[in-house]
Structure formats: structure tokens, C-alpha cells
Amino acid sequence: MSVNKKILEVKGLNIRFGSAAAAPTVEDLSFDLRAGETLCLVGESGSGKSISALSLLGLLPESAHATADQFMFDGVEIDPKDTKSLKALRGEGVAMIFQDPMSSLNPAFTIGYQMIEAIRLAPNISKQEARQKAIHYLELVRIADAAKRMDGYPHQLSGGMRQRVMIAMALSRNPKVLIADEPTTALDVTIQAQILALIDDIKTELGTAVLFITHDLGVVAETADRVAVMYAGRMVEAGQVAEVFDNPQHAYTVGLMRASPRTAARQRRLNDIPGSVPELRDRPLGCTFAPRCAFMTPACQELGAEKTVQVGTHLSRCIRRDELGTLLGETHV
Structure with missing residues (x-):
């Protein structure tokens, strides 16, 4: 083959x-x-x-x-x-x-x-x-x-x-x-x-x-070699492993990394993701992850907030993807 x-x-x-x-x-x-x-x-x-x-x-x-x-x-x-x-x-x-x-x-x-x-x-x-x-x-x-x-x-x-x-x-x-x-x-x-x-x-x-x-x-x-992150039945981020781990572009990926002992070794403590995955019939109008997200803004709750953007091999459904690096620095991850 x-x-x-x-x-x-x-x-x-x-x-x-x-x-x-x-x-x-x-x-x-x-x-x-x-x-x-x-x-x-x-x-x-x-x-x-x-x-x-x-x-x-x-x-x-x-x-x-x-x-x-x-x-x-x-x-x-x-x-x-x-x-x-x-x-x-x-x-x-x-x-x-x-x-x-x-x-x-x-x-x-x-x-x-x-x-x-x-x-x-x-x-x-x-x-x-x-x-x-x-x-x-x-x-x-x-x-x-x-x-x-x-x-x-x-x-x-x-x-x-x-x-x-x-x-x-x-x-x-x-x-x-x-x-x-x-x-x-x-x-x-x-x-x-x-x-x-x-x-x-x-x-x-x-x-x-x-x-x-x-x-x-x-x-x-x-x-x-590559990773696809799924949340509530949708792919919210995907790309080469190195680019996703080095530069996560969805808040849910960040949440998973903060909650993993092996990927969050530099943290003082593990963090959980509050709440739970929504029922299918109760999915939010905007970003499905917004109710659990530490970085949620009013715009995240609006229709179209989960629009997929792909740059090279890196795909994300987060409207704050370009800000996540700065936001993570402010929260000392």
C-alpha cells in the first residue's frame, strides 16, 4: 500500500x-x-x-x-x-x-x-x-x-x-x-x-x-499525526497535532488541555470544564460550547458563531480563535 x-x-x-x-x-x-x-x-x-x-x-x-x-x-x-x-x-x-x-x-x-x-x-x-x-x-x-x-x-x-x-x-x-x-x-x-x-x-x-x-x-x-476535536456531534477543531497543541484555536480544545494531567503539566492545578454537553434538542443558537466557555462573549451566542474557518491544515469553529493566545496568557495557562 x-x-x-x-x-x-x-x-x-x-x-x-x-x-x-x-x-x-x-x-x-x-x-x-x-x-x-x-x-x-x-x-x-x-x-x-x-x-x-x-x-x-x-x-x-x-x-x-x-x-x-x-x-x-x-x-x-x-x-x-x-x-x-x-x-x-x-x-x-x-x-x-x-x-x-x-x-x-x-x-x-x-x-x-x-x-x-x-x-x-x-x-x-x-x-x-x-x-x-x-x-x-x-x-x-x-x-x-x-x-x-x-x-x-x-x-x-x-x-x-x-x-x-x-x-x-x-x-x-x-x-x-x-x-x-x-x-x-x-x-x-x-x-x-x-x-x-x-x-x-x-x-x-x-x-x-x-x-x-x-x-x-x-x-x-x-x-x-492529526487530531480532530469533537463536541456535541460537531468537529470544532482539527489539524496537525503539533499545530493544535502549540496553538489551540477553540476554547473547548483549551478546556480539554487544561483538564489533562499530561498536557497541562505546567499548571499548578487541573481545571475542569463546568457544566455538561447539551441535549441535542437544547443546543444553543450560537456556539454550542458557549454556555461552558470561560471566554464567551455576547457575539458567541449569536447565530453564525460556529462558522468554520480553515487556514492551511488548521480548522476551527471559534470566533475568538485569533485572540485565544492572548487570552490564555492573561489566564496563566
Whole structure:
């Protein structure tokens, strides 16, 4: 796979639950992803990160309605409402690692049985060939005695080892895009670092594009090439990791950075973001984040306050983006 080749392109993604006239849970989301690149979607719980990823695989519940102005995968346009086409992407096109490997692995079957079952979804692969391939991918994710582990059960492995099995299973069909949905949330710090390093190594070795979902800006700083910050179903800032971290241009990004131990090391204390994400039906008229924002002005509450402005690769929906550097200096962040 050619590095820097655009594998995934999504424009104007909207997701609604219930009727098609309901308030959107995800609204006008656009992003792209290239081979060998990691894009992190970051934001609080309820910001729309996971359901955006699930929509790419057709895994949303029946009550969901997903539409997009454009959804391109490896140069081919796909209708996000066409469940058959989305199902065909699973495995060889897009694979997903979920948060909790214990709930993703069936405790009643061996690791080998579950690995082989996934691999044999591809045509013309014998059981013996699938077994050898399963062992290969377990070795790829640094599992010692891989052949022996094939006969073990999920409960016989540690949390970190189970997550490695899930990564091996996801990679076993050679996907072009790997979605990692907070894959280290349930792990301790040491194992978390190992899993993050493993995903990064695999991305480099195989040229796999990675869509990484997290609420932790420290993880973003360690793993991502680009970052997209989501709030209340909308992308409020996006850009290269360095430019977003060095020059945040949305007050919500600033709030997340102030609340993160690893990205706010110079602060005397951590700060929280007051309030909570608004209900979809109660979104403010102007900037959705305005009621929680330390830098809110009357203009932020007016219609049009969330107009998107992009300079180079840096996108922001904050009308005070050009003032944030000065404002942050005044508040000693």
C-alpha cells in the first residue's frame, strides 16, 4: 500500500436516531485518512466519536439514519445507507478494535477457534491455512508461544494480552483502515503504553491507516499525526497535532488541555470544564460550547458563531480563535 495514499474520505456525515427529522447526533462531519497515518478523534463522552466510526462499518442500530455528501473508500464511492456495501468493507477494508476485549471475545471458545473463524470469512482458505495465519498474527502482536495460546481461553489471559488478541484478529484480514475505539481505557498505564506502541509499530510496518478514538489528549500527543476535536456531534477543531497543541484555536480544545494531567503539566492545578454537553434538542443558537466557555462573549451566542474557518491544515469553529493566545496568557495557562 502506498504511504500517503488517501484511503478514506468522508464529507458531510450526519447521523440521526429515531426519525429522519430528529436533531442530528453527528452533524456535518468531514475528515480523510491516508495510508500509514493516525487520525485521532477526541472529545468527551457523548461527543459522537464512536458512533461516527460505527457508521463506517454499518454497525449502527436500526433506529439510526446515516447520510453523507460523500463517502469514499480507496477511491470507490459508497452509500452510507447501503448496509450491504458497508458490510463488505468489514475485515479486508476496515477492522475495529473495541474498548473491552473480554466482552468482544467469547469466553466459551478458544482463542484459536475465534481467530480461525474470523480468518475463514475470506474465500478459499482452508482450516490449516487459517490456523497458520492466526499464529502468524498472534506473533506479530508480540504474543509469546503463539501456537500454545491458540488452545487457551480468554479468561486465561491478562487484559493486555486479550487486547493483543483483538488487534491480531482485526489485522488478520489485512485491513486498510484500523479503527481503535479507546482500546486502552481498561488497561493500566504500563500495558497502555505497550498497546499504543504496538499499534504504532503495526501502522509503520504494514502501512495501515489508523482512526483512533479517545478522550485522552495525552494519548493523542503520543500516537497521532492529526487530531480532530469533537463536541456535541460537531468537529470544532482539527489539524496537525503539533499545530493544535502549540496553538489551540477553540476554547473547548483549551478546556480539554487544561483538564489533562499530561498536557497541562505546567499548571499548578487541573481545571475542569463546568457544566455538561447539551441535549441535542437544547443546543444553543450560537456556539454550542458557549454556555461552558470561560471566554464567551455576547457575539458567541449569536447565530453564525460556529462558522468554520480553515487556514492551511488548521480548522476551527471559534470566533475568538485569533485572540485565544492572548487570552490564555492573561489566564496563566
